[in-house]
Amino acid sequence: MALLYLNSPCFSILPLIGVFMAAVASMAAAQLSSTFYDSSCPGVLTTIQTAVQDVVNQEARMGASLLRLHFHDCFGCDGSVLLDDTANFTGEKTAPPNNNSIRGFDVVDTIKSQVQALCPQVVSCADILAVAARDAVVALGGPSWTVQLGRRDATTASFSTASSDLPSPLLSLSGLISAFSNKGLSTTDMVALSGGHTIGQARCVSFRNRIYNENNINPSFATSTQANCPSVAGNGDDTLSPLDVQSPTIFDNFYFQGLVNQTGLLHSDQQLFNGGSTDSLVSTYSTDMAGFFNAFAAAMVNMGNISPLTGSNGEIRINCRTIN
Numbered sequence: 001m002a003l004l005y006l007n008s009p010c011f012s013i014l015p016l017i018g019v020f021m022a023a024v025a026s027m028a029a030a031q032l033s034s035t036f037y038d039s040s041c042p043g044v045l046t047t048i049q050t051a052v053q054d055v056v057n058q059e060a061r062m063g064a065s066l067l068r069l070h071f072h073d074c075f076g077c078d079g080s081v082l083l084d085d086t087a088n089f090t091g092e093k094t095a096p097p098n099n100n101s102i103r104g105f106d107v108v109d110t111i112k113s114q115v116q117a118l119c120p121q122v123v124s125c126a127d128i129l130a131v132a133a134r135d136a137v138v139a140l141g142g143p144s145w146t147v148q149l150g151r152r153d154a155t156t157a158s159f160s161t162a163s164s165d166l167p168s169p170l171l172s173l174s175g176l177i178s179a180f181s182n183k184g185l186s187t188t189d190m191v192a193l194s195g196g197h198t199i200g201q202a203r204c205v206s207f208r209n210r211i212y213n214e215n216n217i218n219p220s221f222a223t224s225t226q227a228n229c230p231s232v233a234g235n236g237d238d239t240l241s242p243l244d245v246q247s248p249t250i251f252d253n254f255y256f257q258g259l260v261n262q263t264g265l266l267h268s269d270q271q272l273f274n275g276g277s278t279d280s281l282v283s284t285y286s287t288d289m290a291g292f293f294n295a296f297a298a299a300m301v302n303m304g305n306i307s308p309l310t311g312s313n314g315e316i317r318i319n320c321r322t323i324n
């Protein structure tokens, strides 16, 4: 900065060079690559895929949990969601969208230790999440895509950013559109990515108000879901129901069929088909599984590009739960 205060013409160009170099660096920094580990860790993709297939074989829901872990890391894809609290910061694990809800940390630890044995301190935790999410979707019958790689891991985590930026299930359609556009994702990306709810489970506390008090819900679905989720707050809060009542362990387009049928479990789910601007996309995906798969794959790549750390920013963590 001191150079800025020098008047000599000899020096005056230096800050401009600095600005130019910073611009080049940030363009390079935004660039992930599918071949990032081809020479530094050639076996990493197979190692992750085998591990994910194994855990999904043991418990299908874990595939859903791994997909969600990448999403919750990715409003800034930097491995921050994996960090335990420290004396210096409260991490993201207890932020309201995650507390008592997000899971799969032990699976990530297992994969990380296998990857460490293969090529020590080469592959980031953020990239492991991105690859594991893809492999989980494939293991449950969904589409595949080429994962862009080269993210590095954050050295801090933010309880408050996770609390404010991750979408709440109480959001309206316009709130959902804003939450995603704030991260550079389109409405089409948002609708396609919501199709991630074709797998996995939600807790009663996340949908109680919808199944007792909303009108845009299939009555027999409301009744059957109420049987597993008592109306009084505090009772059965953690009892699970499938997000896609038809096929919760298969990655298909039945989530969108369910929205057309008014069996969306979360308030936010049914917002996507409630007379608004996204109805036509939901209708399309409900009858066109290939169209949904293509849109989902493209949107996952877009989501994976949200503000990664690259180049010499961040670090390659040794243990995904702690900074080095």
Ligand code: HEM
Residues within 6 Å of the ligand: 061, 064, 065, 067, 068, 071, 100, 101, 102, 103, 167, 168, 169, 170, 171, 176, 190, 193, 194, 196, 197, 199, 200, 201, 202, 203, 204, 206, 243, 266, 268
């Ligand atoms: C559109 C805004 C979204 C909202 C409001 C939302 C909200 C939620 C909520 C409330 C749950 C249940 C949590 C609980 O009760 O413990 C959940 C589960 C889940 N979400 Fe989302 N979500 C959204 C988008 C996404 C996206 C983009 C993905 C991935 C592409 C995703 C994947 C999942 C999965 C797979 C589960 C089930 C996880 C499991 O069974 O462990 N969600 N989501």
Ligand SMILES: *[C@@H]1O[C@H](CO)[C@@H](O)[C@H](O)[C@H]1NC(C)=O
Residues within 6 Å of the ligand: 086, 087, 088
């Ligand atoms: C907290 O931050 C200080 C200063 O950066 C560092 O020396 C210390 O190791 C950190 N503590 C933990 C638990 O990470």
Ligand SMILES: *[C@@H]1O[C@H](CO)[C@@H](O)[C@H](O)[C@H]1NC(C)=O
Residues within 6 Å of the ligand: 094, 095, 096, 099, 100
């Ligand atoms: C997280 O959940 C635990 C257990 O239910 C609760 O005691 C704690 O207050 C919650 N933390 C936050 C930040 O909401």
Ligand SMILES: *[C@@H]1O[C@H](CO)[C@@H](O)[C@H](O)[C@H]1NC(C)=O
Residues within 6 Å of the ligand: 218, 220, 221, 246, 257, 258, 261, 263
């Ligand atoms: C529509 O809802 C009804 C009532 O819950 C259910 O029996 C049916 O399977 C649903 N169809 C789809 C495609 O979700």
